[in-house]
Amino acid sequence: MIDQNSPPILEVNNLKMHFPVKEGILLRASKFNKAVDGVSFHIQPGETLGLVGESGCGKSTLGRCIARLYEPTEGNIKFEGNNISQLKGRALLPYRKHIQMIFQDPMESLNSRHTVGDILEEPFIIQNIGDRASRQKRVMELLEIVGLPARSISRYPFEFSGGQRQRICVARAIALNPKLIICDEPVSALDVSIQSQILNLLNDLQKEFNLSYLFIAHDLAVVKHISDRIAIMYLGKIVESGLGQEIYHNPQHPYTKSLMSAIPVPDPHHKSERQLITGDVPSAINPPAGCAFHPRCPVVQDKCKQKAPTLREVPSKEGDAHEASCLLLED
């Protein structure tokens, strides 16, 4: 259950991650890739926030900043009220226990030379928890929770299928009883029948352990299925956010509308009224002036080329929080 009254488990304020682009003989950083450029949101205990966007929109960078795999350029990341955005080294260790991550490709995120038992025991060794016997016991428990046979403990990652490997990654992520798990495209490398198994597993675990998820994916249908709230990102900024149902029934930003209409519907009777957007996502090194979406926007006006919109409250059907950033919604 989502606890709306308690303070948020995660609060992100005006987060920026600018990567220097080194050029020339002296490799001076003359430009910056503004992968994440002023993002704010919060996640309640037990809640899933879905983060959607196309490749290059900065959604994975944002996830990695929160897991503190990157040190953000600017802004605050408050985990249970404590700002962790600038912590370094050992000071981060206690937070690592509470914030875990699941990656897209389970083959690349598991060490192929370690057995599953070693992989699942490692978090306990790093955090210095328990002795060997108690750790082994916990590893067996974890395997059972994610639905893998006990004999997996002495096997290597290559002996498993893609879906089973993702289960190992899930087991590793929940090993230390975290409070927040950042799932970065956890099902996009899997076949549909396996994808639904992992989505069900994530939902079950959330109920059982009251986990919060930041669920990052490009597939809006998957995100809508697993999320309570959804945020849509474009070129380093959140352009719309709100409850999943609200975004689906009442999308406001032209980008959200085109993104939703672009999803192929598995029903041959469905007549798509497609709002095709042309062109590609522009580079985050040289973002367009004004609204970053204006070169692709189907309803662009002159003012969009000069003035950048800000994220602001828009009227919603059920009266829930719904924000969008588009100049056309501001009048």
Place this chain on the structure above:
Amino acid sequence: MSEILLEVNNLITEFETDEGRVRAISDVSLSVNEGETLGIVGESGCGKSVTALSIMRLLPQPMGQIVGGRIAFGGQDLTQVPITKMQKIRGDQISMVFQEPMTALNPVHTIGKQLTEVLLLHKDISAQEAIRQSVAILDRVGIPSPDIRMTEYPHQLSGGMRQRVVIAIALACKPKLLIADEPTTALDVTIQAQILELIKELQAEMGMSVLLITHDLGVIAETCEQVVVMYAGKVAEKGSVFDIFDRPSHPYTQGLLASIPTLETEPKSKLNTIEGMVPSLMDLPEGCRFENRCPHRKDDCTNSPPPIEKVSESHEVSCFRWNEL
């Protein structure tokens, strides 16, 4: 009823591996009508790409071999034509678009060189004419300032633009059949919508047939007239797109359709799953290949492979129990 352009009958393709011979596809039969789109859908390893590579005779050599069946195209059996003749057919009458546009293009040649190459190879035209036609087709597939792009290299283009170039190369000679193997899987949804729209437009314009391979049932529903569902190297079910989506008759097709989350499904509801895994091609069961994952399995499903039965004139299924389900 339109004419049949490509007819594959009981195709069997095997691979020589370190662990022995593997039969990647067994008894695959399908046909593509003129001007229509046939979709092959299935999960990784089901043999959909091997079917396409067999038709193109592009199986990795010397491991991959067609050991049985016929591929009838334009009055000849493609499994029998000599390779030099096949090279004349490829790119001219049958073209292919691959999943990953970066690996399908040669990184050290300009777009112009790769595009004129196919024209010069198949058509008796001058270099100037080839360049003129190349610019025209780049313009047609929606590439801005095509004459400048001709001199650029693949890495200078975005993923969507690269896939447009690959399509331009495939369509340069106006083929009768385009085989597209997961043409949009590596692309974002907005770009995917653009590319599928482009293929549809060009198909209508040129009257060509398309064999579209994908794992995405949404893409199938939107683009195909006919559908083949493959599982573990065999055809599980085939029929018109309405047959498959309105009356899925194989338990595998039913399971697949029920397991995809759509924008309409209730958030956080339990999704249908197909338990278990696809059997290894090294160790296939005697009977039905879906038997170990099938919710409707009975004892006789394990004894012999199920026959192919007709659900309707246009709809075939390979399951013992489809009638009872």
